[in-house]
Each structure stands twice: as C-alpha cells, then as structure tokens.
Amino acid sequence: TKLAVFASGTGSNYDAIVEAIRTNQLDAELTILVCDNPNAKVIEKAKANGTPMFVFDPKQYVDKAMFETKIVEVLQEASVDLVILAGYMRLVGPTLLQHFEDRMINIHPSLLPAFPGLDAIGQAFDAGVKVSGVTIHFVDQGMDTGKIIAQEAVKIEENMTREALQQAIQKVEHHLYPQTIQQLISRGE
Numbered sequence: 001t002k003l004a005v006f007a008s009g010t011g012s013n014y015d016a017i018v019e020a021i022r023t024n025q026l027d028a029e030l031t032i033l034v035c036d037n038p039n040a041k042v043i044e045k046a047k048a049n050g051t052p053m054f055v056f057d058p059k060q061y062v063d064k065a066m067f068e069t070k071i072v073e074v075l076q077e078a079s080v081d082l083v084i085l086a087g088y089m090r091l092v093g094p095t096l097l098q099h100f101e102d103r104m105i106n107i108h109p110s111l112l113p114a115f116p117g118l119d120a121i122g123q124a125f126d127a128g129v130k131v132s133g134v135t136i137h138f139v140d141q142g143m144d145t146g147k148i149i150a151q152e153a154v155k156i157e158e159n160m161t162r163e164a165l166q167q168a169i170q171k172v173e174h175h176l177y178p179q180t181i182q183q184l185i186s187r188g189e
C-alpha cells in the first residue's frame with residue numbers, strides 16, 4: 001500500500017508513521033510527503049529520511065483548484081493508494097476530494113464532533129472538560145466532519161496544564177495513527 005502524508009508543520013505524526021514502517025508495524029510504503037509550507041520543520045525530517053517530497057507555496061497559485069490539480073498529478077504519478085493528513089492546516093477542496101474520496105483520512109486532537117477546527121486542544125482546555133482525546137476520520141468537504149474510524153480518550157487531570165494535555169494527546173496520536181492505518185490496510189480499504 002502506497003501512502004502520501006500531508007503535513008504543514010512539525011511533523012511528529014509523520015515521524016511516527018515513518019517509525020512504524022521502519023519497525024514493520026505498518027505494512028506500507030511512504031511514497032511522498034506533501035507540504036504546503038516551505039518553512040515547515042517536517043521538511044528537514046523528510047530530507048533526513050530521504051522521503052520524496054512535493055513542497056509548494058499556495059500563494060504561487062491562482063486558487064485552490066490549481067494547486068490541488070497539481071497535487072493530484074503528483075499523487076497519481078506516485079501511484080498513491082491512501083492519503084494521510086497529518087497536521088495539514090488546510091481544508092481539502094473538491095478537486096482533491098473527488099480523486100481520493102474514501103481514500104483520505106485525517107487525525108484531529110479532540111473527540112469529534114466536539115471541538116472541530118483550529119486549536120482543538122485549547123478549546124477543550126478552556127471548556128474545562130474532563131475527557132478529551134483523538135479522532136481519526138475519513139475526509140469529506142466539511143471541517144473535521146467525515147465518518148469516524150477510530151477514537152481514543154485522554155483524561156484531563158485536575159491541575160493539568162495546557163502543555164501537559166498537548167503532550168498526552170500527541171502521545172496517543174503517535175500510536176493510534178499508525179495502528180489505525182494498518183487496520184484500514186488489513187481490511188483492504
């Protein structure tokens with residue numbers, strides 16, 4: 001199974017996926033990293049690992065349909081089966097969705113449908129909920145709205161700082177994402 005990972009920032013989930021492949025916990029090939037931010041930290045990581053990359057600057061394109069058309073070409077060229085959004089800070093448009101519907105998944109740091117959108121960890125923290133967590137879902141045209149595939153809860157302890165919550169959530173992400181991708185692959189989805 002050929003994967004594409006899309007990331008815009010740090011890339012800790014990219015790292016977790018690379019590591020799971022390297023240790024044979026994930027039976028897949030990472031064929032390309034797609035990155036919409038030429039200054040993202042994930043680019044250094046991908047260089048070090050030798051992951052092929054398509055890095056672009058959305059400002060260099062007329063509109064989303066234009067850069068997504070280019071992305072589709074890149075993904076088809078790499079024979080990508082499954083698209084993994086891992087901190088891709090952009091709503092996917094119809095051009096990309098059309099080609100990868102039911103073959104594109106996202107990870108979100110809350111128990112959806114609670115706290116969709118930006119800074120889900122901060123939203124949960126400010127709301128004072130006692131449980132939050134991580135959701136992996138198929139991507140549709142909405143913001144964090146597609147069919148849910150997997151969820152794992154994270155308890156928010158008394159006196160927990162925002163930073164501690166973020167760390168706890170990321171720790172869950174780093175095992176839940178590779179594991180869920182492997183389950184999808186085993187099921188032949």
Ligand code: GRF
Binds near residue numbers: 008011108
């Ligand atoms: C993760 O918390 C993910 O849930 C959200 O963006 C963050 C990406 O982190 N969609 P990283 O770049 O993988 O470290």
